[in-house]
Amino acid sequence: MRDLLFGTPTVVAAGVDVFSDALRAQGADVHDVDWRPPGLGDPADLATLALDRRRAAANRTAVERVMAAGSRLVDVRPARDVLGLPDRTLLHAGPPIGWDDASGPLRGALIGACLFEGWASTVEEAERLLASGGIALDPCHHHRAVGPMAGVTSPSMWTWCLEDPVTGGRAFCNLNEGLGKVLRMGAYNDEVLARLRWMRDVLGPVLQAAVRSMADPLDVKAVLAQMLQMGDEGHNRNRAGSLMTLRELSPAVVEVDAPSSDIAAVLRFIGGNEHFFLNLGMPTAKLALDAARDVPGSTMVTVMSRNGTEFGIQTAGTGDRWFTGPANTPVGLFLGDYGPDDANPDIGDSAIMETYGVGGFTMAAAPAIVRFVGGTVPDALATTERMYQLTLAENPAMQVPILGFRGSPTGIDVLAVARTGWLPQINTGMAGRVAGTGQVGAGLVQPPRECFEQALAALAAEARVA
Known part of the structure; x- marks a missing residue:
């Protein structure tokens, strides 16, 4: 500890140059690492959307419609x-x-x-x-x-x-x-x-x-x-x-x-x-999200849904067009003697709840849910906090008591998902892989990256011709 306090520091820095330059000005030995968060999709598409002048107003319109419904x-x-x-x-x-x-x-x-x-x-x-x-x-x-x-x-x-x-x-x-x-x-x-x-x-x-x-x-x-x-x-x-x-x-x-x-x-x-x-x-969630359909320039997700083979999303800016990828298999807790090999990949329209900003997005409001889907109470709190980074607004009608009655994270933003590389969190039941089995458990799952990469490309293409 003494060497650390009184010796010459050696610093490894990642990110913007301001921090490194300030340390060098004070005589520190600085090693820069060219590291960036693992985003999604083509950087050119991301830049196009970020610079789309319609986006802010369009997203405000879309998310306000959701919350007003x-x-x-x-x-x-x-x-x-x-x-x-x-x-x-x-x-x-x-x-x-x-x-x-x-x-x-x-x-x-x-x-x-x-x-x-x-x-x-x-x-x-x-x-x-x-x-x-x-x-x-x-x-x-x-x-x-x-x-x-x-x-x-x-x-x-x-x-x-x-x-x-x-x-x-x-x-x-x-x-x-x-x-x-x-x-x-x-x-x-x-x-x-x-x-x-x-x-x-x-x-x-x-x-x-x-x-x-x-x-x-x-x-x-x-x-x-x-x-x-x-x-x-x-x-x-x-x-x-x-x-x-x-x-x-x-x-x-x-x-x-x-x-x-x-x-x-x-x-x-x-x-x-x-x-x-x-x-x-x-x-109820479907009503709210349908109210936000067909808003040109909006990057907000209006549908997340799975058929047991593919996962699909739709956005306010692209209407009824589906963007799909292979559905992931939930990870969680199993009933009786069932195990991971018995579970089918993700299935159901019920991810409309997360699209609306509840379900997996408000796990902090329901810490007991971890006894059903797996994880820990701190995991549930952290999940809700992280979802705020992917969304456009906080819905004052859907409040999370343990977070000081903060509104639920609402309006999944394709651009935010692409920038951060984080994917929406869904909690879900698990159906048996074999027809006729029924429920085998419940757990946590995320959409495939491909859905958001396709949506990002489509929204960027639309922005270029708008």
Whole structure:
């Protein structure tokens, strides 16, 4: 220590020259290292975007639209009615994909949906129908809808119908089945199909009658904001949100003209499903991000989504164009005897929650989430802090108590991701790689770099001709 204090210092410096020059002026021995943060994409594209005069105003417009958007629950209706789904059409999570490239859990959910709809009577018949192109496949996002995990939505499935009171826009999501062996995780056994039929015949009609009878529509955005004050983060922890939803819906549910056994079953199902709110939170985020679409010059991300094979993003400045790369496999905690080899690569539209600025972005609000997805409480805090470096604003409606009620990091900026080389953090469930398995765990994952490199190039190309 004495030699360090009284000897001549030798300094290794990285970064701008000002620090090195000042030390040399004082006689220090300085060795400069040409090191730069590992950014993404072509430096020329990054420079083009950084100098785009439209960018600041366009991003301000986009993120203000996101934060201004509201979300009210206005109806519950079958998908065929609100999404205009023709017969033998299935929606799925993520960017477009065909049967040949579909992952195990997506294939399992598609098979289960064919059996549920009565388009096939056996698994083998469903596989042949799907392989022959007899079933049309299309992303949920192309229909103002979202779906967790495989996201498969068929015409007979009931959907939440949410409306933004600011823009009048609407967004939709199917009803949550619960955890374990469920269709969205790729399972399709008799238990799964029986539950889906009960949801079609009992749960959907009861919820529709209840929602339509409410004097004032449920303010879903307000529930999401309150969840963050109660230990949820809005993606993989929805306990408080689900209980608040049960509290708000129960008075209307018990007054529905239906057999008492059906009313009891509906309340029991909602009360026993900790993820019931997720399928309301996702279309809330979808409403907000759809409000920010088609803003020329904006580098803000409006969609992050996965189909189990590819991960795709969209931006406000490039409309409906997808930028894709191979989906990564989450790292986390596993159920029972399952392990890393059992997990499928990332899947689901539920990354819309992180795109909105909650979920993995607000893990600091839900330290208990680490018991479900892995990591430590300091990791959760550090993750939220880091996401502020990738976003355009802080949403005052979505506050993180442990950070002094700081607003959630909102508006992922492609330019910021490219500059820092940091990628958005997502927490997610894990589906089994083999069709029919169901859920095998939960964990943490990031998008592939390729998505942001492609988006950066496309936005730069658009800026050059603007």
